[in-house]
Amino acid sequence: MKRRAAVEIRVPAHLAGPLRAGVAYRRGRESVAFGLVSHTRLRDRTLVLLRKVVTLPDEAYVAAPGHGAKWTGASMIPLLNEALAANLGVFFFHAHSAAGPVQLSSDDRNSARQLLPAFQNLIPLRPHASIVLSEDHAVAMVLLPDQAGYVEAVRVRWLGKVVRDTLDDEGGEVKDRREGIFESQALLTGSRGEGRLREATVAVVGLSGGGSHVVQQLAHLGIGRVIGIDGDRVDQRSRSRLVGVTALDVLLRRRKTSVMARLVRRITRGVKFTSIPHAVPHQRAIDALKEADVVVGCVDSYHARADIQELTARYLIPYIDVGLLIKPLQDAKAITIGGNVINAIPGHFCLWCIGFLSEDKLAAETGGRPPSYFHGTDRQAQVVSMNGVLASQAVNEVLQLLTGFAPVDDAPVIKKFNGLEGTLETWVVKPRLGCPKCETALAAGDVVWRSI
Amino acid sequence: MTQEGIAEALEELKEVYGEVAVAAPAPGQTLIRIKEVSLPTGCAPTSTPVLLVIQEGQRPQLYVKGGIKLPNAGTPRNYSAAQVAGEEWWTFSYSFSWDGNTHTLVQFVEASLRRFAKTE
Numbered sequence: 001m002k003r004r005a006a007v008e009i010r011v012p013a014h015l016a017g018p019l020r021a022g023v024a025y026r027r028g029r030e031s032v033a034f035g036l037v038s039h040t041r042l043r044d045r046t047l048v049l050l051r052k053v054v055t056l057p058d059e060a061y062v063a064a065p066g067h068g069a070k071w072t073g074a075s076m077i078p079l080l081n082e083a084l085a086a087n088l089g090v091f092f093f094h095a096h097s098a099a100g101p102v103q104l105s106s107d108d109r110n111s112a113r114q115l116l117p118a119f120q121n122l123i124p125l126r127p128h129a130s131i132v133l134s135e136d137h138a139v140a141m142v143l144l145p146d147q148a149g150y151v152e153a154v155r156v157r158w159l160g161k162v163v164r165d166t167l168d169d170e171g172g173e174v175k176d177r178r179e180g181i182f183e184s185q186a187l188l189t190g191s192r193g194e195g196r197l198r199e200a201t202v203a204v205v206g207l208s209g210g211g212s213h214v215v216q217q218l219a220h221l222g223i224g225r226v227i228g229i230d231g232d233r234v235d236q237r238s239r240s241r242l243v244g245v246t247a248l249d250v251l252l253r254r255r256k257t258s259v260m261a262r263l264v265r266r267i268t269r270g271v272k273f274t275s276i277p278h279a280v281p282h283q284r285a286i287d288a289l290k291e292a293d294v295v296v297g298c299v300d301s302y303h304a305r306a307d308i309q310e311l312t313a314r315y316l317i318p319y320i321d322v323g324l325l326i327k328p329l330q331d332a333k334a335i336t337i338g339g340n341v342i343n344a345i346p347g348h349f350c351l352w353c354i355g356f357l358s359e360d361k362l363a364a365e366t367g368g369r370p371p372s373y374f375h376g377t378d379r380q381a382q383v384v385s386m387n388g389v390l391a392s393q394a395v396n397e398v399l400q401l402l403t404g405f406a407p408v409d410d411a412p413v414i415k416k417f418n419g420l421e422g423t424l425e426t427w428v429v430k431p432r433l434g435c436p437k438c439e440t441a442l443a444a445g446d447v448v449w450r451s452i
Numbered sequence: 453m454t455q456e457g458i459a460e461a462l463e464e465l466k467e468v469y470g471e472v473a474v475a476a477p478a479p480g481q482t483l484i485r486i487k488e489v490s491l492p493t494g495c496a497p498t499s500t501p502v503l504l505v506i507q508e509g510q511r512p513q514l515y516v517k518g519g520i521k522l523p524n525a526g527t528p529r530n531y532s533a534a535q536v537a538g539e540e541w542w543t544f545s546y547s548f549s550w551d552g553n554t555h556t557l558v559q560f561v562e563a564s565l566r567r568f569a570k571t572e
Contacts, residue, residue, distance in 0.1 A: 040538075086476075087475070087476075279533075280535065281533050281534060281535030281540050282533060282540055283539070283540040286535060286538060286539070286540060290538075307534075307535040310535060311535065311538060314537075314538050315538075439478065439479075440477070440478040440481070444477055444478070444537070444538075445538075446538060447475045447477055447483060447537045447538065447539075448475060449473035449474070449475050449485060450473060450474055450475065451471070451472075451473050452462050452463075452465075452466050452472045452473065452474060
């Protein structure tokens with residue numbers, strides 16, 4: 001397994017275009033784009049989360065032979081004020097070449113050594129950096145809070161319908177030692193795609209009817225690490241729908257996470273399964289979600305979805321929501337069977353933007369009271385085969401995000417399941433502009449506290 | 453609450469509770485974290501960190517850290533985990549009238565936590 005870069009910079013889908021455009025060559029010189037960022041620390045790396053891109057007007061640049069780009073200090077004052085008010089770090093980006101590895105020039109290093117300590121003096125609790133991009137590589141000087149010296153090993157993650165990471169000097173490929181297992185799969189995903197699957201961490205929240213199918217398929221795909229999050233134990237009802245459960249599990253009331261750990265172990269020793277036997281929003285579940293490259297949510301309630309949506313937006317993680325509803329119509333003589341697979345890519349749309357979540361739905365779920373008033377959410381009809389259809393589509397979405405096996409466009413779409421007709425259709429949705437939830441949560445990172 | 457009102461309230465909270473921190477993660481929203489507030493006599497633990505979420509035009513929301521036991525060693529009812537700004541907190545129901553113009557945040561904190569004095 002390759003070592004991860006010490007700093008990972010995540011660019012939400014809606015800022016990828018402005019950032020690329022901001023660093024494009026103009027009028028025969030380099031251009032810089034400034035990013036206002038939040039961050040969080042994981043065990044093995046720092047995640048930097050891009051909240052806003054700011055570019056300078058042409059008149060801010062000054063002619064300076066020998067420099068790629070030079071701009072006036074005064075032109076940075078508005079963005080520094082904005083960064084200070086919102087307690088955000090300042091990253092400045094520029095581009096060197098079209099593709100391939102890039103280097104920081106001595107000029108880049110000198111300007112970083114001048115500017116970054118000044119930014120840190122102003123906003124000490126956030127990272128600051130100078131970054132050089134090419135189409136597929138990045139190099140940087142990052143000044144982290146409370147750390148001396150600069151970090152240069154960075155990876156930039158561009159979020160979209162396919163998650164693209166900048167490459168390291170090895171070309172981003174991982175040599176798979178388990179020859180033969182994934183040979184047929186690689187015909188679709190390619191060797192680079194297989195490498196990305198082996199490196200990825202996917203969290204599955206809810207390990208019942210939908211989530212157990214998802215975990216099983218992720219293990220077969222050879223995902224590097226699967227995090228299973230569920231605070232419940234199996235019971236009699238689990239036997240009709242939870243993949244991998246046994247009668248003895250039910251007798252012993254084993255934890256669902258234990259059943260999933262065994263399921264994965266029996267499929268392969270090559271996939272690491274991490275059990276989190278707690279529900280979201282337990283702190284251990286929150287911390288585990290932050291580690292994920294993709295989150296698949298197979299939960300019953302809108303409140304749980306709202307929590308997962310907030311966290312995944314905050315840390316810029318694609319969130320695939322799976323939901324199935326089988327309910328009798330009014331006279332109980334007919335039924336409707338409907339379901340969704342919603343791939344909420346940060347910066348593209350969220351469950352609030354498309355009206356899937358609303359304050360009214362949350363209030364209706366608990367009668368306007370706190371979430372502890374839930375009743376009957378686990379008494380909805382569940383059918384293993386129908387859960388399986390939706391779970392399989394969710395895993396297809398994971399595969400697409402990580403390997404980009406299918407061509408994509410930018411249309412905002414979700415998948416709608418009709419269990420009576422046996423169809424899974426693509427629906428175009430219309431996200432609302434200026435979603436207040438996105439405005440608050442997107443790339444918010446960890447809260448930075450100021451002592452009084 | 454206005455920004456001026458919040459600044460005054462912070463001073464008062466600091467005077468009463470000691471260590472207080474503040475964050476403004478979004479326009480119109482202020483988070484106030486109090487390191488330690490005493491719980492009613494008989495509760496375990498005897499104190500808890502408190503989070504106040506102040507949203508313009510809305511009643512403040514109060515959160516505590518989980519694991520509080522009532523004086524009769526029972527778990528409070530209608531007391532549930534919530535995720536606020538990427539951290540686990542606990543919320544609970546309480547009912548008392550609140551007027552931001554006449555009541556202070558210290559009064560709000562004290563009135564809210566009095567709920568844990570009631571044995572259920």
